[in-house]
Amino acid sequence: MSHIDKEQQSNCCSEEQYNANETTNSCCSGDNRDQINDTSSCCSTAENTRIVQEEYKEVDDEQNVVEYNIRGMDCPSCAVTIEKGLRKTDGIQTVQVNYGTGKMAVGAEDPSIYSTIPKQVRKLGFEAAPVHSNISKETYKIEGMDCGSCAKTIENHLSKNPNVHTVRVNFSTGNMQIEHAINSKDIVKEVRKAGFGAGLVSSEPNNKQADDKKMVLGSATTLSGIFLALGVIASFANLVPSLPMVLYGISILIGGFKPARSAFYAIKSRSLDMNVLMASAAIGAAFIGEWFEGAMVVWLFALGNTLQSRSIERTRDSIRSLMNLTPSEATVKSGNQLIRKAVKEVEINDIIIVKPGEKIPLDGEILTGISSVNQAPITGESLPVEKQLGDTVYAGTVNENGSMEIKVTKLVEDTTIAKIIHLVEEAQEQRAPTQAYVDRFASVYTPIVFVLALSVMVFPPLFGFGTWGGWLYKGLALLVVACPCALVISTPVAIVSAIGNAAKRGVLIKGGTFLEKAGVIQAIAFDKTGTLTEGKPKVTEVITLNENRDELIAIARTIEEYSTHPIAKAITTYAKERDIPAKNGEAFQAIAGKGAQATIDGVQYFAGSPKLFREMDVSLEQIEEQIHALQGTGNTMIVIGTHKNILGIIAVADTIRDITVNSIKTLKEVGMNEMVMLTGDNEETATKIANDIGIDRYFAELLPEDKVSAIKKLQSEGKRVAMVGDGINDAPALATADLGIAMGGAGTDTAMETADIVLMADNLEKLPHTIRLSRRALSIIKQNIWFSVVTKLAALILIFPGFLTLWMAVLSDTGAALIVILNSMRLLRQK
Template identity: 40%
Template sequence: MKGPSVTEPVKTRYRVGGMDCAACAAKIETAVSRIPGVSEVGASFTAGTLNVVHDAVPFAAIQRAVKSLGYSLAPDGAAAPAATDRHDHAIHDHRDGDEHAGGESHFQLGDGPWWKTRKAVLTLACGLALIAAYLIGRVLPEIGHWAFLAALLVGLVPVARRAVAGTMSGTPFSIETLMTIASVGAVIIGATEEAATVVLLFLVGELLEGVAASRARASIKGLADLVPKTALLVEGDKTSEVPAAGLALNAIIMVRPGDRIPADGDIVEGQSAIDESPVTGESVPKTKRVGDQVFAGTINTDTVLKVRVTATASDNTIARVVRLVEEAQESKAPTARFIDRFSTYYTPGVLVAGALVAVVPPLLLSGSWDEWIYKGLAILLIGCPCALVISTPAAIAAALSAGARRGLLLKGGAVLEGLRAITMVALDKTGTLTEGKPQVTDIVGIGRSESKVLSLAAALEIGSSHPLAVAVLARAKTDKAAVPPAASAKAIAGKGVSGKVGGEEVFLASPGAAAERATITPELQATIDGFNDAGKTVSVLVVGGEIAGIFAIRDEPREDALAGITALKAAGIGIVMLTGDNERTARAIGSTLGIDVHAGLLPEDKQRIVRELQAQGQVVAKVGDGINDAPALAAADIGIAMGGGTDVALETADAAVLHGRVLDIAEMIELSKATMGNIWQNIAVSLGLKAIFLATTIIGVTGLWPAILADTGATVLVTLNAMRLLAWRPGRK
């Protein structure tokens, strides 16, 4: 007999409108987690997303829970609709989360300017009402109290509604609750003018915070906007303008001088300087030729190019960056998780503290009830955890965005925090420290010019895809060496390639194979040995039975490899090379760069060495680009994939250096340190201001409106400080 079928939980991603603070996210998480069938919920205000793991829960049920808080919900891929009116009017504390929800649609990517949002309209209405109340109070003092009460209600009613909705959905200790209690209490003791001022300041703070949060999202949207909306599709002799999003793989597109490249692809015709600064931050254009890869969003500066599309719009470099950054923003950093747990107890603690301050002195010390109730209400406002709660996620989101713009992808706040603790970097050689493409480094002509020797060798290699052949042909192209036609060219397995060029029998082979056809003198052998000792592969050109030339070929270090190594050493970080290449070649590269080398390694050997380093107390970052690096990348404390690497490496790694610069590894660690410094500044500001105003309130120096001004001010300061990371640049000279 068959048992009942078990439905596998599914994970669904949604876009949320109006969620622009950590408190908003927490409120939504709590409400959705209470829906039957939901097993896991994760909301990210920085990415504007909601991830729900559930057992076939209808979209309508989740939407209903989110909408009840004043936020909007749409399936991922659809634009987040405007938040509900109800939410907008809320004054909520984004911290708490709901208010923003409200009409924060304007803060959603692609929506209208902030001053047209309902939140901005509400703030303006409350401000005008307060000004009107002040003027009425001056002209008709007898009704001034009622005028201020009306001004208060303009802003407080939405806040109170948000407080009730939060309580009903499982979040009773929200900023709206604190604000409502403090405002009502102030009215009861006759401080109506101050209560109205407090509400206005609160709304202004919320508005500013929403604007700041939108800047972080706009940073990523700006990256996506680098890709043009249309492309020039080449079909035979015809060229037509088509939507870039619809380009198919292997389609041929034309890119004119001055145009942005609309898709990732390989150049099939033309040569031009490509300005990659919008994506990489590098100001110097790179010359790209036939066969070279170009990225969507970069700018063709010189001549017309034809490019074969290698990635669809949803999978090009820019799209992958945006996707990875959004996913990273959805994961909480350790510091953020700690602060979330802390706030769970902190806010109820503030309520208790406010109550004790209001009640204990009058009961036990014969204090004035009005005076101490007033102070207790001020403490409720001082204790709002807004600035503290947003201190970490705002900084993390800004740093992830800034890193992405420089091609530094980090898969979450935990990775960003962890990088600052790295003490050892283990680097692969081929494709990581080196270009991954063998180059002809030396040509020795014997009885013939170097140019003639190069021409003969290139003639034999035409049409071959062997890495050494590619290196010879690339050198011939760079040196503009003539490449004559070869007859009867053929590969000789395990030895080399032979053929006739200009009537002469030509043979390009390894030194051992060449020695079978010609005599290698001791002087030539010494030259060959010297190249081998330098980690170079040697090919010998034999023409008519005599040695005519020698080629030395090696996969050279990346242009910035030495600078990158130097930057890591300057930061006090140890470096080691882990490579499967032979000992002699690896040590030659290691000697050039000044680093220790472990060569001839299998994938499991690399993983073993990483674990040995960790056992010695090192915090290890492993950097690699190939499938054989995947086990070590997974074992390391932080795995970093080089940009040109395989999908396996990119999926296994915790971070990626998209543009393959060794210097970027040091920059990534520098970004981590800058971010953590920013976070601790934010925490110090938020807690420091609270401590100061707590003391001044107790001794009677400050009251309600200075208290909320301090809280709002701290929130704005913390957010603006975090947003400074959007403009982060590496500090190297």
């Protein structure tokens, strides 16, 4: 096993740049890591930033300038693209784009030009929003969508409004993300004009109104079905010749009112959605005298939509159980009184009382009391966790026994459960690569089949092949088949279901892209300390040469007291437990990846790895045997000495987590090809731990920056690599890997923000489930796509021989969509 050469490390994402990228929209972010070349650096320099800032100042002095935030830039050349594109616009005098800060300054003669800037930037492939403006970014719940094309209708309609800057509607979640500069009530009115309902997600949900709408839709479907049945009975009875036609007509009017209304707004918004196609088919059927066919089309379509809506609602509400976890009120201690308050009114540092059996309303720190807390809603842990004085507790978890006084540390909107819900909702909104591909296919497929349907209606009878009525009927059937509803929802519904399932089990998957990546990972690299091991090493052996034992420990404590490294903490804890005080030291200094030093009584002392002393040409001959013996049993060696002499050695060992061995074994069982360990330990220690755990391969004696090189080496071997770490020290490696997985997200905000997937509990037991879930999601997505495509092809083939009737075409479309939804919902139940 070899030490990774540091020279292999890319200069694009140093740790400092990585941390800066979180606020500068840099190309080194996780979404764009695949675009980064190994040897190129796309991070803008401080000098470039200074020059652009000076240019901003000069522009501000000359004229009125409006500043915009720019999203979507991958590298500095994107900034040049925007500048060149906007300079062509009449009236714009100056444009300065700063890639490093993600900002743009525009100077123009006419102030009215500024309102058009966001749309012009959008045409160039980016997003722009004024830094100081009255623009609101809100999320609305949309009601009445039947399929993905309905979402396009709403987007097209709202995009025409000059006060709407960006709008995105996600059919799977039923949410609309919109940036606008008008009243929220006007947004609701605009959505209503497009034929749908809308309400702010942040406001209290109007369940009664939603239930009323469902009841109306259900009643319309039922009435339409009743009149259809009466029409069939009347046609067999043959009492009044025109009665069946009248009954079918009533059935069409009742069941087709909503689709016709939606079709009107879709045409108005220049969107060719399912409602347009179905309404055209029903009207065409009535026009050629096929009243039964028209009524059957409308009723099957209404029935299919009703069933789809109820099924998709279960998927959309996959995280509602999380949202309902936290109580609405808390018992606040005020002096000697206990007051019930809404959680929104509770402030940081307030003292709340939580009795046995109650849910904890807010994140906080225990002041008094000992109890077991069920943290399953946050971490997915099956067993309660013992909590005592000073421990952190989370909103939504359950206090099982013992009363506790808790000091509130986070407001209701900042709690861990609130962040989880926010991250899951954001993840469900993001489009996966497969979904983007399917959407592009559908956008081409529908117009082609629509044109084909019109051609079938007109050209064959025009040239004397068959009757107008016969070809018109086939053309109408083609119109129905032109709707790719099942195909469009084949991917997003599966992704929403999988992400919701994972969230309820303590795993945050940041989006469909990362869900898909997790399903194709071939190797997993683990940071050793704190991931495979407890991360709390203990001193196991102290060997002295020239000094007495207490003197050696005192020197070691003095050197290590100012370090936060786990090994340093182990040594200082060991000294404190034995009441061995530190000496008076000065000139403390850390030696990256090797140890630390301090000056005591005018003498420079070192505490570090044997490698540190070898580099200083200090002989280790006296202790070489002991070092090898202790390293062979999994100990990490800390040598204490000066520039000339060795004083002694302290052996420290980190215990392997109980869950680690079983997790590694399970990952191998699910087909993971290679398990890799990254550690700063020496070869002997790394070998011992790797053998004990069942690791296939390891990289030893790594400095922190070498982890990035190790990941790149694995990738250069053609493997798709996931990196598992704590999300703080391992940030660059997490970003470099194809998939970054952070552990212990419940206690670390950085972990939740850094990684692509977050295991909320501080152990690996959820990782095999995540891999299984991802692979099953990919499998179900493929099943859905193939089923949708084969169904469409079969329908297209059966139309021309005359085997496929109009109502069968509708059944194939709505039925396929319903089957796709139900198939995707299986992911909600995976354990």
